[in-house]
Amino acid sequence: MYLQVCSRIGTVPVRRVLRHLGQSSLDLNHYGIGPLGAKALAKVLQYDNTITSLELEDNSLKAEGIHYVVEMLQLNTSINSLNLSKNDLRVEGAHIISKMMSHNYYVKCIRLAGNGLDDASTKYFADALKGDYVIKELDLSYNKFSNIGGEHLGQMLAGNAGIEVLDLSWNNFAMKGAVALCAGLKVNTTLKRLLLVSNGFSSFVADSLSQALKINSTLVLLDLSNNLIDDYAVSMICSGLAVNGTLKVLKLSHNTITSVGALTLLKTVKNNTRTALEDIDISTVLVCEVFMELLADVQKRLPALVIQYKVVPHITKRLSAMSLFKNYLQEQRGSLMESLRAVDKDRTTKISTSDFRNIIKSAEKPLDRNQIEWLVRKFDRQCTATISYR
Structure with missing residues (x-):
């Protein structure tokens, strides 16, 4: 059927499709399938009931190709993981995918990284996901979100009841957008892993994040690597960590934190008797001797605690x-x-x-x-x- 469809619409068959049909995972990343190739593939997959994971990253699908994929998903009931990253979808593609999200009952993981999605795109996603409970993992990293996008996504987080993993890394949420995201996190009840790598977060956002950590009771991983967080921002975040009892993994590498901020963080962990922290990444921070001594003391009470840091050999x-x-x-x-x-x-x-x-x-x-x-x-x-x- 696949070969016949390819012949009829005038596209070259992908041999990997023939080799992997009937298996649970179909990896077609970087094959240059294009819109017509997506159309041929969709004709076959709408009848498939074995593939659960479909990888279509970097295939120049654009909005036209995504249209065929979404049509296929209306009939396919087995695919629950979908990777559409780096397909130049832009706002038109976002609109098409959001319609699928609104009527989705099977897809639990969607990856949309690097698609040139802007703030207008987030409005479509936010409207589709506000009351959604099916999608558990959403990757929107490496896009072009800023203030308005952060506001839309913050509103989505406040109303969503399903997403457990959200990757918003490598966007550019300005202060207003970042504060809105934190407001959504504050009342969200399902999110477990939030990745905010390289978003320009600074001390202006730290207080809002701290307030969210005081109230949120589900988040277990927070990745703030490669931002603009300094010692002052750490001190504000620590006021939230001082009472938080669920966060297990905190990543703060490649910020502007010094040994002072590292010591503040460790003292907070020591004093919070409810802390769940097990893994702290400050691997780019050069710590002092006092930090090392305190760490040895803290690990007596929290033997599972692992902290990645830098230290001068003589210390x-x-x-x-x-x-x-x-x-x-x-x-x-x-x-x-x-x-x-x-x-x-x-x-x-x-x-x-x-x-x-x-x-x-x-x-x-x-x-x-x-x-x-x-x-x-x-x-x-x-x-x-x-x-x-x-």
């Missing part, structure tokens, strides 16, 4: 000195105490820092000079030149 080496010293203390406590008492002739339970250095050096532990000096500063925080060994 890691310094911190390893403490664990080496503690191991030595456990292994050689008797002999160590004898050494300490031997130099503490007045039995004050204190020794000079110079005596401490000599004892550690004589213990033949693999500690260099910098590590020993770091231990001295830790044990002699008041700079009295003495260390208590009680």
Whole structure:
């Protein structure tokens, strides 16, 4: 049937279609099918009941080709995942797809990344999805949404009862649009994964996002990578994280956060007894020694917590000195105490820092000079030149 249709409408058959018909997934990404190829494929797939995933990314389908695909979906009841990314759909294609969304009962995942969709397109999607409960995953990344688009999508989030994964990365939501998105997130009850990579989010949006995190009780992943979030924005977001009990994954890499913001974030996690956070990505932030020490303390209460960060090697080496010293203390406590008492002739339970250095050096532990000096500063925080060994 496929070969006959291709011959009749004058398009070249795609051999991959012949090889994969009858399987659950049909991957036709980057085949240059075009509108006529989509028409031929649609004629066959309207009768198919085995394919559940249809991949048509980067095929120059345009609005005409999408029209044939949508017509096919009116009859096909097996396809539940549809990838139409990079097909130059623009606003006309968005209008056609939105009509399908309004009468959709089977497609649960739609990917529409990189289609030149603008703010006018979001109006169609918002109207179709406000009361929808079927579509669970929607990818609208790499498009051209800004203020008005954010307002439409925010209204959609407020009324939608189905979407669990929403990717809006690599758009350009200005302040007003981003605030509207946060307002929708605030009252949404189904969204679990929200990706907002590279949208120019800054401190102007952080307060709205914080308010949403205080109330939202379903979001488990928030990706804010590659934005304009600084330490001040982190502090505002943290006021929401301080009471949030569902968010598990937070991605903040490639922002303008410093070690100050990283420390604020970690303190918030420590103080929130209800926190669900398990994975924090600040992998482009160079953290300080205080952060490392606090992290070790936090992970005692939250052993599942994983934080990706950058650290200068000498800080890691310094911190390893403490664990080496503690191991030595456990292994050689008797002999160590004898050494300490031997130099503490007045039995004050204190020794000079110079005596401490000599004892550690004589213990033949693999500690260099910098590590020993770091231990001295830790044990002699008041700079009295003495260390208590009680």
